[in-house]
Amino acid sequence: MRLLALVPVLLPLVPASAQEKIDFDKQIAPLLVSRCIECHGPDKDKGDLRLDQKAFALPEEDSTIVPGKPDESEFVHRIELPAGDDDIMPAKGEPLTEAQRKLLRQWVAEGAEWPENGDKAIAALLEAKSIPKIKFELPELQAGEQAEIERTIAALRARGAVVQQVAADTEAIDVNFSLLRDKVGDAEARLLLPLAKRLVWLDLSRTALTDEGAAHLGKLTELRRLAVAKTKVGDASFQSFAKLPHLQVVNAYGTGLGDAGLLALAKSASLQKVYAWQSQVTEGGAAAAREANAKLALDTGDYAEARLAAAEKEIAEREAAKKAEAEKAAAEVQTKDGGPINEKCPVSGKAVDAAFFVDFDGKRIGFCCGKCKAAFEKNPKKFADKLPK
Numbered sequence: 561m562r563l564l565a566l567v568p569v570l571l572p573l574v575p576a577s578a579q580e581k582i583d584f585d586k587q588i589a590p591l592l593v594s595r596c597i598e599c600h601g602p603d604k605d606k607g608d609l610r611l612d613q614k615a616f617a618l619p620e621e622d623s624t625i626v627p628g629k630p631d632e633s634e635f636v637h638r639i640e641l642p643a644g645d646d647d648i649m650p651a652k653g654e655p656l657t658e659a660q661r662k663l664l665r666q667w668v669a670e671g672a673e674w675p676e677n678g679d680k681a682i683a684a685l686l687e688a689k690s691i692p693k694i695k696f697e698l699p700e701l702q703a704g705e706q707a708e709i710e711r712t713i714a715a716l717r718a719r720g721a722v723v724q725q726v727a728a729d730t731e732a733i734d735v736n737f738s739l740l741r742d743k744v745g746d747a748e749a750r751l752l753l754p755l756a757k758r759l760v761w762l763d764l765s766r767t768a769l770t771d772e773g774a775a776h777l778g779k780l781t782e783l784r785r786l787a788v789a790k791t792k793v794g795d796a797s798f799q800s801f802a803k804l805p806h807l808q809v810v811n812a813y814g815t816g817l818g819d820a821g822l823l824a825l826a827k828s829a830s831l832q833k834v835y836a837w838q839s840q841v842t843e844g845g846a847a848a849a850r851e852a853n854a855k856l857a858l859d860t861g862d863y864a865e866a867r868l869a870a871a872e873k874e875i876a877e878r879e880a881a882k883k884a885e886a887e888k889a890a891a892e893v894q895t896k897d898g899g900p901i902n903e904k905c906p907v908s909g910k911a912v913d914a915a916f917f918v919d920f921d922g923k924r925i926g927f928c929c930g931k932c933k934a935a936f937e938k939n940p941k942k943f944a945d946k947l948p949k
C-alpha cells in the first residue's frame with residue numbers, strides 16, 4: 561500500500577510526452593550549449609552560424625531555423641543526417657540521440673520559441689562550463705620586463721611553440737613545444753629564461769631536450785607543471801627540478817628519471833604528482849618515494865600505455881569496419897547503377913544501347929532495342945549462354 565502511495569510522486573519524473581510544450585531554458589539551451597555552441601557561439605562561428613543568441617540563431621532572413629517548419633530547416637536537416645555523413649551536426653563526437661533529435665525537431669515545429677531571457681540562460685550555462693579560474697601569485701615585473709616577455713613570446717611562436725595565457729584573468733603563461741618533436745630542444749629551452757616570472761606550465765615532451773637544455777629549466781622558478789616525457793633528460797636534472805619552489809606536477813614518462821631524482825622530487829614540499837612510467841625508477845625507489853611523501857601521487861604503472869594501445873586498436877578496428885562497409889556500399893552501387901555487364905545484345909548480337917536494360921540475377925543486362933529486351937524478359941534462359949560469365 562505504501563508503495564502505491566508513492567506512484568503519483570514518481571509520475572512527474574517520466575520524460576516529457578510529445579504533447580508537452582518544450583521548455584527552452586531547461587531543454588533546448590543545455591543541449592545547444594553541450595553539443596553545438598563550442599563551434600557555433602562566441603568563440604567560433606563555423607559556417608557563419610551562432611546558436612548562442614536569438615539575433616544570430618533566428619535572423620529575419622535566411623534563417624537556418626525556420627519556425628514552425630522543421631522540414632525546411634537546415635538546422636533540423638543537419639542533425640537528422642545518418643551517422644557518418646559528412647554534413648552531420650554536431651560535426652564532432654557522437655551524433656545526437658534519437659530523443660535529442662526529436663526534441664529539437666519538436667521545438668522547431670512548435671515555432672522555435674526563444675524566450676526573452678534565452679540568451680541569458682545560455683550565457684549562464686556557458687559561464688558555468690568555462691574553465692575554473694586559476695589564481696597565481698606571480699612576482700612583480702621590473703621596468704622593461706614586460707616588453708622583454710612580449711619579445712620572447714613572439715620569438716617562441718616564430719619557432720612554432722604554442723604560447724598562451726593559462727586563463728583569461730591571469731598573466732600566467734603556458735608554453736608547449738611538444739608538437740614540434742625533435743625539431744626543437746636545448747636551444748629553445750634556453751629561450752624561455754626571460755619568461756621565468758610568468759611561465760607556469762611548460763611542455764617539452766618528445767623534443768630533443770637533454771640535460772644541457774634542462775639545466776635552464778631549473779631557473780624557471782614559477783613553474784607549476786613541467787612535462788619532459790620521452791626526452792633524454794636524466795636523473796640529475798630531476799634533482800634540480802625538485803628545487804623549483806612551486807612545482808606541482810612532473811611528467812617524466814619515458815625519461816632517465818631514477819630513484820635518486822624521484823626521491824628528491826618526493827621531498828619537495830610543493831610536488832603533488834609524478835608520472836614515472838617507463839623511467840629508470842625501480843620498485844624499491846618508488847616505495848622509498850612513497851614513504852618519503854605519503855601524499856605524492858606517483859604513477860609508475862604502464863597501464864596508461866596499455867590503455868592507449870587498446871584505444872588505438874579500437875580506433876583502427878572501427879576505421880577498418882567503416883572502410884569495409886564503404887567498399888561494400890560502393891560495390892552495390894556499381895552493380896545497381898553501373899552500366900550493363902555485356903557489350904553485345906544477347907538477343908541480336910548488336911551493340912548495346914544504354915537505354916535498354918533489365919536487372920537480372922543481380923546483374924544489369926543491356927540490349928540493342930526494346931524488342932530484344934522484351935524477348936529476353938519472356939524467356940531469359942534461352943539467352944543465358946550469350947551473356948558474359
Ligand code: HEC
Nearest residue numbers: 595596598599606607609624634635638647649650651652
Ligand atoms: C566541432 C564543431 C561543430 C559542432 C560541435 C557543431 N557544428 Fe554545425 N557546423 C560546423 C562547421 C565546420 C560548419 C560549416 C561547414 C558545413 O556547413 O558543414 C557547420 C555548419 C552548420 C550548419 C549549416 C549552417 C548554415 O549555413 O545554415 C548548421 C545548421 C549547423 N552547423 C548546426 C549545428 C547544430 C544544430 C549543432 C549541434 C547539435 C552543431 N552544428 C554542432 C561545425 C560544428
